[in-house]
Amino acid sequence: MQRIGVFVCWCGSNIAATVDVQRVADAVRSEPGVVFSVDYQYMCSQAGQSMIVDAVKEHQLTGLVICSCSPRMHESTFRKTAQLAGINPYMVEIANIREQCSWVHKDIFIGTQKAITLAKAAIAKVNLNTPLTSGESKVTKRALVIGGGIAGIQSALDIADAGFPVDLVEKEATIGGKMAQLDKTFPTLDCAACILTPKMVDVAQHENIRIISHAQVEEVGGFVGNFHVKIRKKARFVDESICTGCGLCTEKCPQKKVPNAFNLNMDHHRAIYIPFAQAVPKVAIIDPDYCSMLKNGKCGVCAKVCSVGAIDYQQKDEIIEEDYGAIVTATGYNPISLEKYDEYAYSLSKDVITSLEFERLTNAAGPTQGHLIRPSDGKQPHTIVFVQCVGSRCAANAEKGKEYCSKICCMYTAKHAMLVRDKYPDTEVYVFYIDVRTPGKSFDEFYRRAVEEYGVHYIKGMVGKVIPEGNTLKVQASDLLMNKQLHIDADLVVLAAAIEPDRSARPLATMLTASMDTNDFFTEAHPKLRPVESPTAGIFLSGTCQGPKDIPETVSQASAAAAKVIGLLCKNTLKGNPCVAVSDEMMCNGCSSCANVCPYGAITYESKEFRMPDRTTRMRRVAKVNPAVCQGCGCCTVACPSGAMDLDGFKNQQIMAEVDAICK
Amino acid sequence: MQTVTREQLLSKAVSLLSSGTVNRVLGWKKGDFAYDVTPSVFETESELQDSFVYNIFCSANFSKYLISETQKEGRVLVFLKPCDSYSFNQLLTEHRFDRERVYAVGIPCDGMMDTASVKALAPDGLTHAVRDGEQLKISTLYDGETSFPFAKVLPDRCKLCKSKKVVVYDEMLGTNGDITDAPRFEEVVRLENMTEEERYTFWQKELSRCIRCNACRDVCPACTCEKCVFDNPASGVENKAIDDPFEEKLFHIIRAFHVAGRCTDCGECSRVCPQSIPLHLLNRKFIYDIDRNYGEYIAGAEEGLRAPLVDYHTDDPETDAVMEGGQKQ
Numbered sequence: 001m002q003r004i005g006v007f008v009c010w011c012g013s014n015i016a017a018t019v020d021v022q023r024v025a026d027a028v029r030s031e032p033g034v035v036f037s038v039d040y041q042y043m044c045s046q047a048g049q050s051m052i053v054d055a056v057k058e059h060q061l062t063g064l065v066i067c068s069c070s071p072r073m074h075e076s077t078f079r080k081t082a083q084l085a086g087i088n089p090y091m092v093e094i095a096n097i098r099e100q101c102s103w104v105h106k107d108i109f110i111g112t113q114k115a116i117t118l119a120k121a122a123i124a125k126v127n128l129n130t131p132l133t134s135g136e137s138k139v140t141k142r143a144l145v146i147g148g149g150i151a152g153i154q155s156a157l158d159i160a161d162a163g164f165p166v167d168l169v170e171k172e173a174t175i176g177g178k179m180a181q182l183d184k185t186f187p188t189l190d191c192a193a194c195i196l197t198p199k200m201v202d203v204a205q206h207e208n209i210r211i212i213s214h215a216q217v218e219e220v221g222g223f224v225g226n227f228h229v230k231i232r233k234k235a236r237f238v239d240e241s242i243c244t245g246c247g248l249c250t251e252k253c254p255q256k257k258v259p260n261a262f263n264l265n266m267d268h269h270r271a272i273y274i275p276f277a278q279a280v281p282k283v284a285i286i287d288p289d290y291c292s293m294l295k296n297g298k299c300g301v302c303a304k305v306c307s308v309g310a311i312d313y314q315q316k317d318e319i320i321e322e323d324y325g326a327i328v329t330a331t332g333y334n335p336i337s338l339e340k341y342d343e344y345a346y347s348l349s350k351d352v353i354t355s356l357e358f359e360r361l362t363n364a365a366g367p368t369q370g371h372l373i374r375p376s377d378g379k380q381p382h383t384i385v386f387v388q389c390v391g392s393r394c395a396a397n398a399e400k401g402k403e404y405c406s407k408i409c410c411m412y413t414a415k416h417a418m419l420v421r422d423k424y425p426d427t428e429v430y431v432f433y434i435d436v437r438t439p440g441k442s443f444d445e446f447y448r449r450a451v452e453e454y455g456v457h458y459i460k461g462m463v464g465k466v467i468p469e470g471n472t473l474k475v476q477a478s479d480l481l482m483n484k485q486l487h488i489d490a491d492l493v494v495l496a497a498a499i500e501p502d503r504s505a506r507p508l509a510t511m512l513t514a515s516m517d518t519n520d521f522f523t524e525a526h527p528k529l530r531p532v533e534s535p536t537a538g539i540f541l542s543g544t545c546q547g548p549k550d551i552p553e554t555v556s557q558a559s560a561a562a563a564k565v566i567g568l569l570c571k572n573t574l575k576g577n578p579c580v581a582v583s584d585e586m587m588c589n590g591c592s593s594c595a596n597v598c599p600y601g602a603i604t605y606e607s608k609e610f611r612m613p614d615r616t617t618r619m620r621r622v623a624k625v626n627p628a629v630c631q632g633c634g635c636c637t638v639a640c641p642s643g644a645m646d647l648d649g650f651k652n653q654q655i656m657a658e659v660d661a662i663c664k
Numbered sequence: 665m666q667t668v669t670r671e672q673l674l675s676k677a678v679s680l681l682s683s684g685t686v687n688r689v690l691g692w693k694k695g696d697f698a699y700d701v702t703p704s705v706f707e708t709e710s711e712l713q714d715s716f717v718y719n720i721f722c723s724a725n726f727s728k729y730l731i732s733e734t735q736k737e738g739r740v741l742v743f744l745k746p747c748d749s750y751s752f753n754q755l756l757t758e759h760r761f762d763r764e765r766v767y768a769v770g771i772p773c774d775g776m777m778d779t780a781s782v783k784a785l786a787p788d789g790l791t792h793a794v795r796d797g798e799q800l801k802i803s804t805l806y807d808g809e810t811s812f813p814f815a816k817v818l819p820d821r822c823k824l825c826k827s828k829k830v831v832v833y834d835e836m837l838g839t840n841g842d843i844t845d846a847p848r849f850e851e852v853v854r855l856e857n858m859t860e861e862e863r864y865t866f867w868q869k870e871l872s873r874c875i876r877c878n879a880c881r882d883v884c885p886a887c888t889c890e891k892c893v894f895d896n897p898a899s900g901v902e903n904k905a906i907d908d909p910f911e912e913k914l915f916h917i918i919r920a921f922h923v924a925g926r927c928t929d930c931g932e933c934s935r936v937c938p939q940s941i942p943l944h945l946l947n948r949k950f951i952y953d954i955d956r957n958y959g960e961y962i963a964g965a966e967e968g969l970r971a972p973l974v975d976y977h978t979d980d981p982e983t984d985a986v987m988e989g990g991q992k993q
Contacts, residue, residue, distance in 0.1 A: 587890050596975070642890060
């Protein structure tokens with residue numbers, strides 16, 4: 001029999017105003033197992049806690065019930081108190097009489113009744129509590145960062161600087177991501193390449209970082225501290241360790257008509273190419289879809305001109321297997337496809353472009369060497385219309401587009417408009433917007449400069465239709481403030497396309513058993529208090545894979561994720577949550593129901609010999625829970641048909657006892 | 665028309681046994697009366713010749729027996745009717761036996777009688793019942809021989825057969841059938857359309873006859889737990905004397921929940937019930953709900969199927985779409 005102490009907290013007037021705390025303490029005194037009960041103003045204070053410690057000693061308590069705020073708030077506090085008093089921390093139960101009681105009731109009688117009921121339920125549970133101890137597992141001191149954009153680069157650098165080896169996996173041939181394609185960055189207008197490429201070089205030169213480019217994660221096993229990952233490094237047909245990046249091959253290759261993805265297919269490169277001048281690793285790559293040597297065995301020019309013999313037409317995909325203690329996802333974003341947006345004539349006219357295409361057009365390293373010209377005829381545009389929120393902030397039931405705000409478009413559009421007016425002052429620039437959203441340091445000032453200093457025409461309203469007619473684009477729009485229809489003859493229309501998570505994120509999330517929201521953004525463990533962690537232990541989120549964000553925010557989040565990783569890798573062993581599922585082997589049918597519903601892949605099966613009650617020996621398939629992976633969600637205990645699966649700390653019997661106590 | 669005969673099954677069993685393909689045969693053993701047929705394990709040809717029987721009373725679903733039979737040495741031959749094959753797949757999905765230790769021979773079926781149905785036709789002095797073409801011939805001590813149209817006197821579960829297709833086998837005897845579109849949920853819909861009181865009265869009347877013999881559980885191919893919750897004192901719902909008139913309902917409700925999504929609708933529960941309680945209706949209600957909410961699903965149609973109740977899709981209906989009493993809330 002337990003000796004239970006009940007401690008009822010006033011929480012100042014938070015609880016005491018709607019719950020008669022003294023009555024609660026009196027009412028539970030006669031409950032089974034209760035030997036002591038008391039109420040106090042602030043149970044979590046130093047004085048409150050020492051009151052608990054003293055009571056444990058004086059009344060030889062074996063279990064504690066704290067009637068206070070939500071366990072999310074102070075469960076760990078009172079567990080520590082219990083430990084201090086010399087009893088197992090898992091002999092503590094919290095009855096939440098604040099968030100779930102005093103805060104939601106106005107009537108003190110009802111509030112008190114409910115508080116008593118909640119306290120009785122907690123007492124019934126503690127009567128069945130058993131001491132629990134956490135298991136330990138070793139930590140592999142190496143991190144994997146998936147995605148080599150600015151987010152992945154920052155996370156990798158921070159982790160590596162702390163002294164831990166990092167593998168940076170990038171699916172493209174070079175790291176750099178979207179930021180490498182940008183021209184200038186808001187709100188300072190410094191050039192993206194100038195601030196990014198030195199970081200890329202840092203990554204390449206860092207002794208703790210290994211870049212695995214042109215590669216994809218193929219399989220993830222294990223759990224926090226002990227992930228086992230298979231990475232497929234795709235053949236690039238060039239030996240990375242030999243290629244000097246001299247670029248001779250990329251000039252001699254006879255196949256000149258390969259769309260240049262880095263320039264968003266606005267120009268061409270050869271079948272063997274280096275994505276851009278500052279690429280890291282600066283190594284050539286052959287596009288097997290265009291190379292005639294790889295397609296029909298004829299050519300071989302690149303191999304002939306390569307002075308170091310780096311070309312290897314026989315190169316095969318390579319599988320790299322490695323163990324990691326932590327994984328950072330930094331898979332980034334893409335602008336949405338504008339195929340369905342015929343009202344903006346994106347697929348009908350070459351002069352309707354996306355903002356990312358605009359970045360390449362104004363970039364000195366872009367297809368036009370930074371001259372802003374119309375893709376159709378190469379002439380300089382004199383009237384440019386920017387359309388914001390293309391596919392962002394759509395109605396939930398709309399047939400296309402995203403419900404969310406893509407967050408970065410207002411700022412980059414202001415930047416684009418400003419750059420145009422700065423370089424070509426004779427150009428008329430219109431920006432159509434729903435709202436202009438500029439929360440961020442120096443952001444609103446930046447936008448106002450566009451309007452006030454640069455004379456950009458900001459018009460509240462949306463563009464209804466863009467009609468290509470001869471050399472012009474007829475833009476029909478409404479001005480909501482003036483309440484009139486506008487017709488503008490534009491030379492160039494720039495669409496601020498919504499951004500969405502990269503396609504590779506969804507299959508990756510499945511491999512990692514990391515949860516995602518309906519838009520395929522990774523979900524954080526807590527939207528406010530744990531924003532860079534996935535609910536799956538050991539998985540950390542960096543950059544736009546978690547939600548739309550700009551560069552400053554991405555970098556902060558990347559460093560935050562790195563800090564979390566460093567905190568994890570600093571530990572030699574990890575203490576698990578002892579409230580994990582356990583399977584009673586004698587009752588297990590081996591039916592796999594539990595494994596099928598386990599969101600964390602914590603359950604495996606083994607065939608074992610069992611001595612049966614009738615003294616025969618039988619091979620039986622039984623479930624085995626890996627306590628380091630189990631998060632204690634309890635799905636398996638519900639799915640198990642025989643009741644073999646149970647959750648320590650939340651045993652079926654304990655839950656039933658709580659329900660019984662409430663229904664009594 | 666039954667397309668396989670006892671002789672066909674017997675010669676198949678004998679040849680598989682003598683060639684060493686199988687070591688044992690799971691079959692039906694004849695008893696004193698025609699309707700008195702017992703599932704049995706035959707180990708020799710002479711045992712088979714002596715007492716192996718195949719007639720219109722061979723309803724027993726053998727799949728569940730495989731759990732214990734496959735624990736023994738060698739391989740076992742099992743005859744699977746369409747119903748049984750669904751249970752067979754479901755048990756394989758749940759890893760309840762080793763497929764390698766079974767040789768499955770599929771046999772077509774167009775309905776099986778059970779003792780209760782045939783006794784309903786001739787309550788007293790039943791001596792013999794045999795199928796002759798489309799007719800069921802019954803002999804009694806007092807009235808001699810009477811004929812009934814076979815299809816009309818079949819028990820409900822065969823009249824409303826969901827599938828005449830054997831879905832898994834190593835070898836098929838006779839011709840395989842197809843999935844039917846029998847209106848098997850009509851009775852469920854009738855119950856759903858009742859008022860709460862009417863429905864309560866219906867189940868009260870049916871379930872209060874329950875004597876807790878556990879036959880339904882023991883025969884059910886989905887009830888294969890190593891230790892049933894009703895036999896486990898720690899579960900809180902273990903067998904005990906009924907001290908509350910609601911308790912027998914609780915037993916059946918818990919059982920229906922436990923087999924939800926795993927029940928293949930083989931109807932064995934209702935067949936073996938000595939009190940003729942239409943237990944299959946509870947399970948069929950679950951199947952109907954699953955079909956309506958998550959799309960048509962027949963447990964055991966394929967090995968390894970993920971049952972909708974233990975599978976999650978983002979387009980699964982939310983609770984506000986769940987029907988109560990057949991009505992959308």
